[in-house]
Amino acid sequence: xxxxxxxxxxxxxxxxxxxxxxxxxxxxxxxxxxxxxxxxxxxxxxxxxxxxxxxxxxxxxxxxxxxxxxxxxxxxxxxxxxxxxxxxxxxxxxxxxxxxxxxxxxxxxxxxxxxxxxxxxxxxxxxxxxxxxxxxxxxxxxxxxxxxxxxxxxxxxxxxxxxxxxxxxxxxxxxxxxxxxxxxxxxxxxxxxxxxxxxxxxxxxxxxxxxxxxxxxxxxxxxxxxxxxxxxxxxxxxxxxxxxxxxxxxxxxxxxxxxxxxxxxxxxxxxxxxxxxxxxxxxxxxxxxxxxxxxxxxxxxxxxxxxxxxxxxxxxxxxxxxxxxxxxxxxxxxxxxxxxxxxxxxxxxxxxxxxxxxxxxxxxxxxxxxxxxxxxxxxxxxxxxxxxxxxxxxxxxxxxxxxxxxxxxxxxxxxxxxxxxxxxxxxxxxxxxxxxxxxxxxxxxxxxxxxxxxxxxxxxxxxxxxxxxxxxxxxxxxxxxxxxxxxxxxxxxxxxxxxxxxxxxxxxxxxxxxxxxxxxxxxxxxxxxxxxxxxxxxxxxxxxxxxxxxxxxxxxxxxxxxxxxxxxxxxxxxxxxxxxxxxxxxxxxxxxxxxxxxxxxxxxxxxxxxxxxxxxxxxxxxxxxxxxxxxxxxxxxxxxxxxxxxxxxxxxxxxxxxxxxxxxxxxxxxxxxxxxxxxxxxxxxxxxxxxxxxxxxxxxxxxxxxxxxxxxxxxxxxxxxxxxxxxxxxxxxxxxxxxxxxxxxxxxxxxxxxxxxxxxxxxxxxxxxxxxxxxxx
Amino acid sequence: xxxxxxxxxxxxxxxxxxxxxxxxxxxxxxxxxxxxxxxxxxxxxxxxxxxxxxxxxxxxxxxxxxxxxxxxxxxxxxxxxxxxxxxxxxxxxxxxxxxxxxxxxxxxxxxx
Numbered sequence: 001x002x003x004x005x006x007x008x009x010x011x012x013x014x015x016x017x018x019x020x021x022x023x024x025x026x027x028x029x030x031x032x033x034x035x036x037x038x039x040x041x042x043x044x045x046x047x048x049x050x051x052x053x054x055x056x057x058x059x060x061x062x063x064x065x066x067x068x069x070x071x072x073x074x075x076x077x078x079x080x081x082x083x084x085x086x087x088x089x090x091x092x093x094x095x096x097x098x099x100x101x102x103x104x105x106x107x108x109x110x111x112x113x114x115x116x117x118x119x120x121x122x123x124x125x126x127x128x129x130x131x132x133x134x135x136x137x138x139x140x141x142x143x144x145x146x147x148x149x150x151x152x153x154x155x156x157x158x159x160x161x162x163x164x165x166x167x168x169x170x171x172x173x174x175x176x177x178x179x180x181x182x183x184x185x186x187x188x189x190x191x192x193x194x195x196x197x198x199x200x201x202x203x204x205x206x207x208x209x210x211x212x213x214x215x216x217x218x219x220x221x222x223x224x225x226x227x228x229x230x231x232x233x234x235x236x237x238x239x240x241x242x243x244x245x246x247x248x249x250x251x252x253x254x255x256x257x258x259x260x261x262x263x264x265x266x267x268x269x270x271x272x273x274x275x276x277x278x279x280x281x282x283x284x285x286x287x288x289x290x291x292x293x294x295x296x297x298x299x300x301x302x303x304x305x306x307x308x309x310x311x312x313x314x315x316x317x318x319x320x321x322x323x324x325x326x327x328x329x330x331x332x333x334x335x336x337x338x339x340x341x342x343x344x345x346x347x348x349x350x351x352x353x354x355x356x357x358x359x360x361x362x363x364x365x366x367x368x369x370x371x372x373x374x375x376x377x378x379x380x381x382x383x384x385x386x387x388x389x390x391x392x393x394x395x396x397x398x399x400x401x402x403x404x405x406x407x408x409x410x411x412x413x414x415x416x417x418x419x420x421x422x423x424x425x426x427x428x429x430x431x432x433x434x435x436x437x438x439x440x441x442x443x444x445x446x447x448x449x450x451x452x453x454x455x456x457x458x459x460x461x462x463x464x465x466x467x468x469x470x471x472x473x474x475x476x477x478x479x480x481x482x483x484x485x486x487x488x489x490x491x492x493x494x495x496x497x498x499x500x501x502x503x504x505x506x507x508x509x510x511x512x513x514x515x516x517x518x519x520x521x522x523x524x525x526x527x528x529x530x531x532x533x534x535x536x537x538x539x540x541x542x543x544x545x546x547x548x549x550x551x552x553x554x555x556x557x558x559x560x561x562x563x564x565x566x567x568x569x570x571x572x573x574x575x576x577x578x579x580x581x582x583x584x585x586x587x588x589x590x591x592x593x594x595x596x597x598x599x600x601x602x603x604x605x606x607x608x609x610x611x612x613x614x615x616x617x618x619x620x621x622x623x624x625x626x627x628x629x630x631x632x633x634x635x636x637x638x639x640x641x642x643x644x645x646x647x648x649x650x651x652x653x654x655x656x657x658x659x660x661x662x663x664x665x666x667x668x669x670x671x672x673x674x675x676x677x678x679x680x681x682x683x684x685x686x687x688x689x690x691x692x693x694x695x696x697x698x699x700x701x702x703x704x705x706x707x708x709x710x711x712x713x714x715x716x717x718x719x720x721x722x723x724x725x726x727x728x729x730x731x732x733x734x735x736x737x738x739x740x741x742x743x744x745x746x747x748x749x750x751x752x753x754x755x756x757x758x759x760x761x762x763x764x765x766x767x768x769x770x771x772x773x774x775x776x777x
Numbered sequence: 778x779x780x781x782x783x784x785x786x787x788x789x790x791x792x793x794x795x796x797x798x799x800x801x802x803x804x805x806x807x808x809x810x811x812x813x814x815x816x817x818x819x820x821x822x823x824x825x826x827x828x829x830x831x832x833x834x835x836x837x838x839x840x841x842x843x844x845x846x847x848x849x850x851x852x853x854x855x856x857x858x859x860x861x862x863x864x865x866x867x868x869x870x871x872x873x874x875x876x877x878x879x880x881x882x883x884x885x886x887x888x889x
Binding site: 506 | 791
């Protein structure tokens, strides 16, 4: 006797549906839910006072082939034989070998659970009647929706913390090579959360999510069918077969393989969902704060929301970075990067409206970029992890590709490598953030960060060797950003050779002199490039995935670098540009002079103890950030050139600086107190953030002097504190080169002791302790 | 069946792999390992800081083969991994009781 449908096992019915040819995507989901419903309806014979309802995926008529059946048996209470009614439903399902998530509740209990447990509430929002008393189902649906509409704004924090916990485990589906289609950020659960917010009538369900959501469902359906399990992680080994099942083909047009198309679609769908959820949360937050009666209780005298200036035309308000009222992106192309820098340095999101305005109204940066624009980009990247979210938001608004058109080639680009975790674009951002962690151990952290940002850019361009293609692209990009000369060569070298150390260390005989020679030749005998490549290799590996780095590899690379470094020779002390005629004449005039240019201040003053400290202090008081400085003495005069950037727009009046300086040099200004006050007001870092330890390096290669170099995080007034510390330690500064790059200063001073002699090594530790006190603790 | 385990210098991995492929070996397992033999660890000076390398990085290669193939495979590994300097590593052979291929359930000789 052939079994009738109702006597067949549910798993057999499912297998039958899955075998039907050509049934994919929404049709498959539709057919599965019709088949499940029909089979379940036969199980509930009692009609009064009980109802079998589907929640979750089946409730939404979109079950994935192997996911749990979420069922609730609703009852009026005091139903005779409830236990046997329930048994008659659950047992056949268990006997079919299906996984089941079940509960038995009265309407009141269901509503109580919804009030208690947000996850249960979201499930119940999708409640759908399957069999029995439809009135019961309708009552629960109405009450749960009422509960949700009344409390949704208050439960936003709970919703966020549940989501964030889930993301911390499952990661970000927009950038993972093996995303979890359901749990990752931007996955199905996030789309369902959006749906819930829409059901509460707080936000609209965006049209682009209507398109993205089925993409994720389709992929999940085929993934389940192929693996035969309820596994929602799209593993690389399944990419080919899922792509084939969805009829994706290799593209002749741009060489993209079907598997890449699959992953790109998933990444892009997740990006849309995550972005929509971000917007929705912020929208609900604004609603919550304007609806709150407390806001109005204290009358109309309440001032407007607090806006804090972060940079020229950039402010923060309500925990977001916004444009100042009279900001004009069109006449101020550097504004995008100032906004990015402020957001990254303060670890704040950029307000959606600000992004929209910047995207719609920004003029392109001139080529090459102004120095300030590059500084802002480096400082943003130099902020480390917070920079990732900021640059992602620029990318989402199309602003990153406007700055760097080559970025489009690596956007959402898959990598066929089991070691990699992220798409190429995200890997580049992660590497730059990891590189930013290294501030004491390299002389040019700015070059390291730029090299890290660009090291795999070649993966977006057809070439057998992405290092070679990347070096070509990096040269174009870096030139556009304003790099030239040695710095440009260093960035190109970093990209070209970023695999040199890991490949050589693990594949060549380190005892063979040829191995060391290959490394030496590749880095052009530059100890600086070698050091940067070493740190880049570490940052690259840590941004790749847990399998890419181990003590084993670290040991081999350190061994190689140690040997190559001995062959290359030590690093050279920083060079100081010679005195130009203009400054020579200034010095020979022998009087106090202040010349203020477009972005520089030249100060000539008698070279006494304290001159340098007081000069830099006065510049800090006038809100001038010192980007670079060249310090020289000639004919008993200090003639110092400072490249400065006004923190809030325009350069101050030269007469004002001159008079303050004259007073400060006579000790009449009360400089120390004023500086301390300024530091409290304008500290760039968010309150409570930890300081990284600065490092102090000594070089003996100079004649007649010792070079001491500081590397550490930049702070307002820092240079004046360092120079004060140098003077407290009794050191004479004959010349100096100061630079602030990517939020980190590298300040080199040629110093002698009081008798004009170099500093002997044994005197250094005590001096170092004094110098370190220049940084706040 | 026998398992051949070889501990060799990391940069010799490609040579050993190539030599085994020539002899028809279709799969092997590689592990990054650290240890010391007669070579011992050594002291390095790196960026001014002296540090002791207690263990030397090596790779470990494991391959399971039929009894009759053992001799020529061991010879091939030794040949490919030798540099003549200290620290070239070791190769040893252990008996294997049984073997199952996970995907198909094939056993013993069929699963090699």
